Amino acid sequence: MLAAYAASIDSENPLDGLVVDQRPEPEPPDGWVAVDVRAAALNHHDIWSLRGVGLPAERLPMILGGDAAGVDPDGNEVVVHAVIASAGWTGDETLDPKRTLLSELHQGTLAQRVMVPRGNLVPKPPELSFEQAACLPTAWLTAYRMLFVRGAVTPGQTVLVQGASGGVATALIQLGSAAGIRVWATGRTEEKRQLALSLGADAAFEPGARLPERVDAVMETVGAATWSHSVKALKQDGVIVISGATSGPAPPAELNRIFFLQLRVVGSTMGTRDELERMMRLMVQRDIRPAISQTLPLPEARAGFQAMLEGNTSGKIVFTV
């Protein structure tokens, strides 16, 4: 079957290890099923994998991708939940110390077929296309948990989203705005700031800009480039929810400000299967559809990876299979 996979690791030039070619068909063990992938979405996680973050060379070749929507062996339209808990784990799977994401230990979704535990199949709402549904399991689920679970943001509060055009950032803007939150975003270009406004942000600023007032919460995935601004943007007792550090993991800690203003720093990773179902229900009820930057056939996957690497995005990058 055709697949986009990591054949080698290169921390400096991640696309050098990317190959789009034939891989063996999955052979699901008991309790697992093979899903016919109709659409799969790209995440920054796939770039990290090609750089060797979370993917050691001894696991190669590894099919990339955590997100897919497709058809299960019984003919049901499904979305694949990307968090694979260890055998016997019960409860919140994001807290399982042995959890993995598809493409870390088990082969990923950027392929004609992917095998997953049967319990990771979630019914796809008929209102969402395969392309739209494929956007949800990583970036959108992460955004949902950041805002509503880990951040516990409520309607009427003001949230700063660092970044405008990425997968998580666009999901944060769209979900936050639909939930009655005042959303402010930063974007690196005027075009990206306009995108944020078009997706429902109430205002968009240049990175590091002085804001009209302090905010209740900051959603942080950028890391070193924006951390100090995030800390300075917060009200007393405000919360930064962090789920990523695209620009680097080691900014100045700003410890003085954090303790003096009694700020809270909360980590967030992916989300649960239940949260994925709830989010999809919200999206159907409130008519929210993910911003899609580009849709490409799987054989042209490299162009999508290149666009993400260059920061040339306006929402999710989707591959049709």
Ligand SMILES: NC(=O)c1ccc[n+]([C@@H]2O[C@H](COP(=O)([O-])OP(=O)(O)OC[C@H]3O[C@@H](n4cnc5c(N)ncnc54)[C@H](OP(=O)(O)O)[C@@H]3O)[C@@H](O)[C@H]2O)c1
């Ligand atoms: N913990 C988890 O479970 C989890 C889940 C999903 C994602 N993540 C992490 O979250 C991050 C975002 O993921 P994604 O898939 O949304 O990535 P993406 O689509 O490539 O988006 C990157 C985002 O970073 C912003 N950004 C701002 N300054 C940047 C800089 N100096 N360098 C690079 N990017 C900058 C971009 O803002 P502009 O709009 O201004 O370009 C854009 O919104 C990644 O690091 C990813 O690994 C973690």
